[in-house]
Structure formats: structure tokens, C-alpha cells
Amino acid sequence: MASSSKQAAPKQVACGIVLRIGALAALAVLVGIDSSASGQGVAFRGVSPVNQSMAGASTACPIDSAGAIHWNPATISGLPSSDISFGMELILPSAELSSRINAGALGGGFPPVTLAGSERSESGAIPVPSMAFVHKEQDSPWSYGLGLFGIGGSSVNFPASLTDPILTPQPPNGLGLGRLSANVDILQLAPTVSYELTQRLAVGLAPTVTIARLYASPLFLAARDDVNSDGFPTFPTGVGTRYHWGGGFQVGLYYTTDCGWHFGTSVKSPQWMEPFRFRSEDELGRPQTVHFHLNYPLIVSVGASYAGFENWIFACDVRYFDYANTTGFGSSGFGPDGALTGLAWNNIMSVAFGAQRQITDRLSVRGGYSFNENPIDSDAEQFNVASPLIVKHSLHAGLSYVFADNWIAAVTYSHFFENEVTGPLHSALGPIPGTSVTSTASADTIYIGFSKRF
Numbered sequence: 001m002a003s004s005s006k007q008a009a010p011k012q013v014a015c016g017i018v019l020r021i022g023a024l025a026a027l028a029v030l031v032g033i034d035s036s037a038s039g040q041g042v043a044f045r046g047v048s049p050v051n052q053s054m055a056g057a058s059t060a061c062p063i064d065s066a067g068a069i070h071w072n073p074a075t076i077s078g079l080p081s082s083d084i085s086f087g088m089e090l091i092l093p094s095a096e097l098s099s100r101i102n103a104g105a106l107g108g109g110f111p112p113v114t115l116a117g118s119e120r121s122e123s124g125a126i127p128v129p130s131m132a133f134v135h136k137e138q139d140s141p142w143s144y145g146l147g148l149f150g151i152g153g154s155s156v157n158f159p160a161s162l163t164d165p166i167l168t169p170q171p172p173n174g175l176g177l178g179r180l181s182a183n184v185d186i187l188q189l190a191p192t193v194s195y196e197l198t199q200r201l202a203v204g205l206a207p208t209v210t211i212a213r214l215y216a217s218p219l220f221l222a223a224r225d226d227v228n229s230d231g232f233p234t235f236p237t238g239v240g241t242r243y244h245w246g247g248g249f250q251v252g253l254y255y256t257t258d259c260g261w262h263f264g265t266s267v268k269s270p271q272w273m274e275p276f277r278f279r280s281e282d283e284l285g286r287p288q289t290v291h292f293h294l295n296y297p298l299i300v301s302v303g304a305s306y307a308g309f310e311n312w313i314f315a316c317d318v319r320y321f322d323y324a325n326t327t328g329f330g331s332s333g334f335g336p337d338g339a340l341t342g343l344a345w346n347n348i349m350s351v352a353f354g355a356q357r358q359i360t361d362r363l364s365v366r367g368g369y370s371f372n373e374n375p376i377d378s379d380a381e382q383f384n385v386a387s388p389l390i391v392k393h394s395l396h397a398g399l400s401y402v403f404a405d406n407w408i409a410a411v412t413y414s415h416f417f418e419n420e421v422t423g424p425l426h427s428a429l430g431p432i433p434g435t436s437v438t439s440t441a442s443a444d445t446i447y448i449g450f451s452k453r454f
Contacts, residue, residue, distance in 0.1 A: 040321060040350045040372040043299060045394070047130050047149040048087045049410040049447035053398025054315055054354025055368025059303025060254065060264035061315035063356060064451065066132035069147035069192050071301055071317070072266040073204030074254035076134045076143045077194040080453070087130040087410075087449030089150075094418070094442045095121040097158055099166040101175070101425070102434025114434070115175075117163025123155045130449070134192075145192035151210075152186035152296065166437060170218065171232035181239075182216040186296065188271070190250070202254045210246045210271040210296060215239045219280055222290040223339040228283040236280040238290065246273030246295070260308025264301075270326060271296035290339075294328035297321050311358040319350045323375050345375035354396075361402070366412075368396040391441050393417045398447070406453040411446070418442035 046052025051067030058067035062075035065083040069076060098118035128150035136143045160179040161167035168174030187210070194204035219238030226233035252266030278290040303317040323329040323345035331342035350372035358364050371393055398412030418440060425435035 040319065040348070040370075043297070043321065044128070044149075044151055045352065045370055046089075046396075046412075046414075046447070047147070047151070048085060048132065049089075049398055049412040049449040050366070050400060050451075052089070052414060052445075052447045053366040053368055053396050053410075053412040054356065055352040055370040055394065055396050057303060057305075057315035057317040057352040057354035057368060059252075059266055059301045059317045060262045061303065061305035061313060061354070062254070063313065064132075065134040065145060066130050066147060066149065068134070069132050069145045069190055069206065070149055070151075072252035072254060072264045072303070073145070073190075073192045073206040073250055074194050074202045074252040074266070075264055076136075076145045076192060076204065077141075077196050077202035078254055078256065078262070079134055079136065079143070082135045083451055083453050084133045085131070085449055085451035087447060089128040089130070089445055089447040091126040091128060091443060091445045093121070093123055093126070094440075095123070095156060096438075096440040097121070097164065097166065098438040098440075099164055099176075099425075100434075100436045101165045115163065115165050115168075117161050117165070117167070118438075119158050119161050119164050119167055121156045121158050123157055126153070126155050128153065141196035143194040143196075145190075145194070145206075147188075147190040147192065147206075149188055149190075150186065151188045152212075153184055155183045157181050170234045172230065177218055177220060177235070179217075184212065184214045186210065186212040194254075200256050204252045204254070204266075206250045208248050208250060208268075208271065210248070210273065211243045212246070212273060212276075213241060213243045214276050214292075214294070215241050215278075219278055219290060221276075221292040221340050222278070222280065225282050225288075227286070234283060236278075236282060236288065236290065238278040238280055241276070241278055244274050244276050246271045248272060248296075260306050262305045262307070264303045266301045268299040268301075270298045270322075292328070292340075295326050297323050297326040297329065313356040315352075315354045317352045319352075321348050321350070321375070323347055329375075343376075348373040348375045363402075364400045366396075366398050366400075370394045370396075391416045391419050391443070393419075408451045408453070410449045410451070414445045414447070416441075416443040416445075 045056035047070045048066035050064035059072045062068040062078040065085050100116040103113045130149045132147045134145040158180040166176040168176040169178045189209040190206045192206040194202050196202045215238050217237045217239050218235035220235055224233035224235050248269035248271045250268040254264045256262045273295050275291045275293050280288050280290050282288050300320040305315040307313045324347045328342050329345040352370040354368035356366045394416045396414045400408050400410040402408050420440045422438040424431040
């Protein structure tokens with residue numbers, strides 16, 4: 001019995017090392033590997049086919065109701081008419097998770113055998129809905145709107161593996177997490193009002209109500225437990241959770257000139273969410289409740305647009321995302337109970353460019369480009385190797401066609417260029433030689449919608 005215990009000890013140490021790194025990588029996947037494909041961290045770029053085709057550049061460019069409500073509530077005053085729109089985006093992400101471990105580098109007498117493998121997620125096509133309505137009072141400075149959008153989300157489904165160390169079974173049968181399935185959906189309701197202070201300046205306000213659902217199996221957000229006393233703590237499951245609620249607000253200003261230039265700015269407060277609660281069970285099947293705190297970040301946008309050329313509109317937005325001060329993102333590592341506390345993300349900037357060309361009275365075409373920084377610095381990158389923000393660059397192209405009595409059909413295609421990041425596994429003593437984890441991500445999306453002006 002004593003000999004068996006001595007042999008198990010080094011394996012338990014190695015399991016603990018790999019499980020912690022696997023948990024951090026898995027959380028990075030959870031909070032947005034798919035949303036990175038269409039967003040800036042957990043924030044989507046566009047909320048309609050028109051807005052997406054401009055790469056989300058709409059802080060000073062109100063050309064559709066959804067983009068106006070979402071990125072600057074003041075700009076609904078600049079829409080040419082009342083408007084209602086519906087849209088659906090299909091995101092087809094491509095994600096791969098690879099890892100490599102030289103067992104000898106883990107210590108404890110392991111032979112110098114290298115374990116390495118790679119697995120792809122099979123998330124399928126992910127639907128993201130949008131709806132917006134704007135009513136402009138005739139001969140009145142008031143405009144009113146209502147938006148309902150998918151503003152963030154992800155879905156990953158990595159299979160269990162016998163070769164990819166992070167996806168090998170949980171101890172004692174492996175070193176990793178086993179099959180990794182995780183999903184998060186974030187929806188937001190934004191009743192909006194805008195008031196024209198002068199003929200050139202409008203101010204807008206929108207209280208926001210946000211609902212989100214998050215689940216993961218295994219539940220790497222929780223502390224591992226060893227209540228069956230086999231010497232190998234494991235993660236519980238976290239599926240079947242309810243939608244959780246939160247809220248905040250957004251405010252904006254919109255200024256127009258006679259020379260074709262328009263300017264705007266907006267602030268979206270953090271979305272303060274109630275703690276995510278998981279009704280799970282321990283290793284013996286006894287009930288336990290796990291809580292995790294995760295908010296949506298504060299976003300500040302400034303933008304400019306130019307319509308001085310006939311049939312052309314050009315727009316540019318610059319955005320700031322306050323991840324470092326957002327619950328669930330700013331902290332990092334594990335708490336006293338071994339549960340994950342956060343990801344140590346930095347604040348980032350993004351920039352979006354869009355252009356629209358009116359071809360005929362019925363047909364408009366648009367294109368856009370967007371870039372965002374990576375919130376993970378070199379010190380923390382090894383803990384975020386499956387982070388969604390490895391996708392930085394995207395191109396968008398779309399068109400709109402008026403087909404009947406102010407009914408408009410719009411479609412947009414977007415490509416999010418593949419990127420890859422690699423980092424070592426870490427123990428409490430620092431990087432472990434002979435180890436690495438690599439995440440690769442890219443995506444394509446199609447956004448289709450219809451709108452009616454009246």
C-alpha cells in the first residue's frame with residue numbers, strides 16, 4: 001500500500017498542474033471563442049446585416065435602426081424615417097485546441113515521453129438574432145426606439161482525446177478535462193429615447209436589460225473536490241442552468257454639420273449581472289451550488305462619418321473596452337478554495353472602418369474592416385492560449401435592395417482571419433519546460449435581414 005501511494009503522488013501533482021492550466025484555457029474558450037469571431041472580446045461587432053457590413057462603424061453614421069440603437073442612442077434622431085428591422089446571423093467558427101507535454105519535465109520520476117495531440121470543436125452554425133424599431137415624431141425633437149440583440153455568446157464542443165493532454169480524461173484516468181462542452185448566450189433589450197437639443201446636436205439615453213445563460217461540462221469555474229478520497233480531485237458538471245439577469249445603461253451625443261461631416265460619442269456602462277449559479281453535484285452525487293461572477297464590460301465609442309461625396313458615406317469608429325476593471329476578467333488565477341477567479345485581461349482598443357455606395361435608387365453596397373487589440377499580455381498569455389481574442393482582423397461585404405414599398409432586404413458576408421497563439425503550461429514555480437498549448441481560430445458568418453421604412 002505504501003509503494004502504491006508513493007507512485008500515485010507524482011501523478012497527482014502533475015494532474016493538478018495540467019488541470020489548472022486546462023481550466024484557464026477552457027474558460028477563455030467559454031467566454032468567447034465564437035464571439036471573438038464576430039466581436040471584440042465578448043462584444044459583437046455588428047447587430048444587423050447593415051451594421052455588420054460597415055464593421056460596426058455607426059457611432060456617427062445612422063444608416064439603420066439596429067446599429068443606431070446599439071452603438072449610439074442619440075443617432076436615432078439622424079435616421080431618415082421611422083424603421084423596423086429583423087435579422088439573423090449565422091456564425092460558423094473554426095476552432096482547434098492543441099497541447100504538448102514532455103512527461104519528464106513534470107518531475108516525480110516520469111519517463112521523458114512526449115504526449116501531443118490536437119482536436120477541433122464542432123460548434124456548427126450558431127444563430128444570433130436581432131430586432132430593432134425606431135419611431136420618429138413628425139415635427140418633434142423626440143425619437144423613440146427599442147432594440148433586442150444578441151450582443152455576445154460562444155459555443156464550443158471539443159471531444160475527449162487520448163493524445164491531446166488537456167482533453168484527456170480527468171484523473172486518475174488522464175491529465176486533463178476530458179470532453180469540453182461550453183456555451184454562453186447574451187441578449188440585451190434596449191428601450192431608447194433621443195432628443196434634438198438643437199438642429200445639429202442630439203442626446204440619447206437607453207436603459208439596458210441583459211440576460212445571459214452559461215453552462216460548462218466539466219464545470220472548470222468551480223473548485224475541484226475529492227470527497228470520495230481517492231486522491232484525485234475532479235471538476236463537477238455545470239449544465240441545465242437558467243438565464244441570469246443584469247442591467248446597465250448607455251448614453252450618447254450626435255453632432256451634424258453642413259459640410260458632410262458628422263460626429264458621435266457614446267458610453268455603454270458595464271452590465272452588472274447577478275452571480276451565475278450552477279446546481280451541480282460532488283463526486284459522490286451529493287448536491288452542491290457553485291457561483292461565478294461575470295459582468296459585461298464598459299465600452300466607450302467615438303466616431304466620425306463623411307457624406308460629402310455624392311452617393312457615398314464613409315464612417316470610422318474607435319472603441320475602448322474596460323476589461324481590466326470588469327468582474328470576471330480583471331482578476332486571475334484561483335481562489336483559496338481552488339475555484340477560478342478570472343482571466344487577467346487588459347483594456348483594449350478597436351477600430352472599425354465602413355463605406356456605403358448608393359448604386360441605384362434600390363441598390364446599396366457596403367464594405368468594412370475591423371481590428372482589435374489582444375487583451376492578453378505576455379505575462380498572462382500562457383493562461384489564455386484558447387482566448388477568443390487571437391482573432392484580430394475581419395473583412396465585411398454586404399448589400400441592401402429595396403424590393404417593394406420601402407421594404408428592404410439586406411445580406412452581409414464576413415470573414416474573420418485565422419490566427420494562432422502558443423504558450424507554455426505553468427506551475428506554481430513558473431513555466432514548465434517541454435510543454436505548450438496552441439489555440440487556432442477563424443470564422444465565417446452570413447447575416448440576413450429585412451426592414452421596413454415608414
